[in-house]
Amino acid sequence: MSELNVETKVNAAMLTVQEKTGFRWKVAIMMWGAIAINYFDRTNLSAAAPMIMKEFDFTATEMGFIMSAFFFSYTLCQIPSGWLADKFGQKTLLGGSVASWSCATMLMAAGQGLISFIAIRILLGIGEAGAYPCNAGIVSKWFPDRERARATVIFDSGNKCGTAFAMPIIVWMMITFGWKVPFIVSGALGIVWVLIWLKYYTDPEKSQYANQAEIEYIRDGQAVKDGLDNKMPLKWYQLLRYRNIRAMCIGFFMSNYAIYFYITWFPTYLVQSRGMSLMKMGFVAMIPPLVGLIVGFITAFLADYLYSKGYSKTKVRKNNLVCGMLLASSIVFVNFIQSDVAAVALLTLSYCGIACAGPALWTLPGDVAPKNMTSTVGALQNCVSNVGGILGPIITGWIVTTTGSFEMAMVVTAGATLIGAINYAFYLGEVKRIEV
Structure with missing residues (x-):
């Protein structure tokens, strides 16, 4: 009778595992949607930049200031956004963030000059500041440790999809209806997302779409269970006492300096340096983020596989970061290539390196943050990293205006990524939870 009872309990446990819901992956898809729209x-703006520069007679330096205005407010609002997300919950903050930046996006169609464009981009930065810190906190609540790289690459892949698939659509709308229409359409899309988010998302224990088996599966697989209360053991600035936090900030700064070349100046580079038409540029600009999307998924799945096989988090994360x-840094060699096809191939290779590092960059906050501070840690590293977003477009614009080419800008970008690799290899220590 005792053996029968044991067998019955085992079968019941197996049945429970088999019947657990998979709502956490739907949460990942919703996070992906937020980043894709973001x-x-x-x-x-990067797609419309040539037309806006022509219509308003902006110089490359002035356009650089418009592009960078976003990053001033985006950077300053990172830490408040992360703290608010950890304190009051990611549902409210992320929903409010998407709603506010969507309204700011639609306002771009009303821009009338340098000052108005800068002001609207500042509003956009305030709204978008909450996206990544919120998603980092959501992953720490909704996914066991062994699935976090995959969950991260799903939501982070939204930036590649949003960049790649948006470009030809935006260019088509600009050519057909004018440069203002894409801003109105994408802003309206964000409002639709907000309605879906507010209807379906809650923390795991409050969700009506995740059953108890899934919640237990998530929590049993977490070394530290975030989100069960709102107690934070440190002030945000005290995090900078820790070497790993400083290393994360430095490395992400270097990564962001490089990635925002693709987000801001890459289309203009293809038009001005490679002589492409707007329509051709729209399709060519899809290539690096699309290939990077595939590489990001492969490296994230490999990271989770290696971790499940017993490799340490330190080796797994550093492998992605340093190699990526x-x-x-191979971007520098584009200066020596005459062929447009070869140049785009090399730039795609360089972008793939950033895509390889991406999942690890946003998995690290959940790996090292003190309890209930994942969004705050994510916001802190994103705050420092986006100083690279502020400097990158301005420096690139100044270099192009001064030298008349992108060659020196490529050298500076390559140097930034090389410093990032050295930082992750030697300054980042053991990847583990900070115990206060």
């Missing part, structure tokens, strides 16, 4: 909205940043 980057769709950012890509609007080294590969990204």
Whole structure:
């Protein structure tokens, strides 16, 4: 009788595992949607830049200031957004963020000059500041440790999809209806997302769409269970005492400096340096993020596989970060290539390096943050990293205006990624939870 009872319990446990829901992956898809729309909205300006510069007679330096205005407010609002997300919950903050940046996106169609464009981009940055910190916190609540790289690459892939698929659509709408229409359409898309988010998302224990078996599966697989209360053991600035936090900030700064070349100046580079038409540029600009999307998924699945096989988090994360940043530094060799096809291939290779590092960059906050501070840690590293977003477009614009070419800008970008690789290899220590 005792053996029968044991067998019955085992069968019941197996049945429970088999019947657990998979709502956490639907949460990942909703996070992906937020980031895809986020980057769709950012890509609007980089695609429309040649037409806006012509209509308003902006110089490359002035356009650089417009592009960078976003990053001033985006950077300053990172830490408040992360703290608010950890304190009051990611549902409210992320929903409010998407709603506010969608309204700001639609306002771009009303821009009338340098000052108005800068002001609207500042509003856009305030709204978008909450996206990534919220998603980092959601992953720490909704996914066991062994699935976090995959969950991260799903939502982070939204930036590649938003950049890649948006470009030809935006260019088509600009050519057909004018440069203002893409801003209105993408802003309206964000409002639709907000309605879906508010209807379906809650934390795991409150969700009516995840059953108890799934919640237990998630929580049993977490070394530290975030979100069960709102107690944070540190002030946000005290996080900078820790070497790993500083290393994360430095490395992400270097990565962002490089990635925002693609987000802001890459379309203009293809038009001005490679002589492409707007329509051809729209399709060619899809190539790096699309290939990077595939590479990001492969490296994320490999990272989770290696971790499940017993490799340490330190080895798994550093493998992605160091190799990725080294590969990204290959961008400098585009200066020696005459063929447009070969140049795009090399730039795609460099982008793939950034895509390889991406999942690890946004998995690290959940790996090292003190309890209930994942969004805050994510916001802190994103705050520092986006100083690279502020400097990158301005420096690139200044270099192009001064030298008349992109060659020196490529050298500076390659140097940034090389420093990032060295930082992750030697300054980042053991990847583990900070115990306060």
